[in-house]
Amino acid sequence: MNFPDELLYSPGHLWVRAAGATVTVGISEYAQGLLGRVGYVDLPSVGQAVTAGQEMGFAAESSKSITDFIAPVTGTVVEVNQALAADPAPLNGDPYGSGWLAMIELAGPLPANLLDAAAYAKLVGG
Numbered sequence: 001m002n003f004p005d006e007l008l009y010s011p012g013h014l015w016v017r018a019a020g021a022t023v024t025v026g027i028s029e030y031a032q033g034l035l036g037r038v039g040y041v042d043l044p045s046v047g048q049a050v051t052a053g054q055e056m057g058f059a060a061e062s063s064k065s066i067t068d069f070i071a072p073v074t075g076t077v078v079e080v081n082q083a084l085a086a087d088p089a090p091l092n093g094d095p096y097g098s099g100w101l102a103m104i105e106l107a108g109p110l111p112a113n114l115l116d117a118a119a120y121a122k123l124v125g126g
Contacts, residue, residue, distance in 0.1 A: 001029050001121070004096055008110065009120035010072035015096065016114060023073055023110075026100040027060070027091060030124045036064040038088040043080045044102055050075060052111045058101055060091065071104075073111060079103040 007015040013031035044057035056071035090099035
């Protein structure tokens with residue numbers, strides 16, 4: 001499995017790309033493997049407050065399950081990847097690129113429970 005070194009990972013299988021006070025989040029390759037082919041996504045709303053450790057308003061539906069994801073950070077959603085609503089295929093095909101979910105303006109520091117790539121790989125057995 002591929003876990004890019006420049007990203008941080010939540011125990012809930014989302015990745016975080018930090019860029020100053022704004023982060024981009026998406027699902028990890030491990031998560032997309034668990035989900036299988038995603039057919040529908042429910043995205044959070046721009047302006048929505050999210051709290052680390054709580055549902056963030058993003059759900060993915062596949063032939064295997066409907067999964068509600070837990071926010072990896074606390075802040076406000078400033079942008080969502082609207083292209084996924086029309087075609088969620090990038091979640092499976094390019095989870096670290098065009099399959100990004102949302103950009104969140106941080107309300108504080110990054111949570112201490114975010115993992116580097118090596119620790120995340122160990123967590124998921126990869």
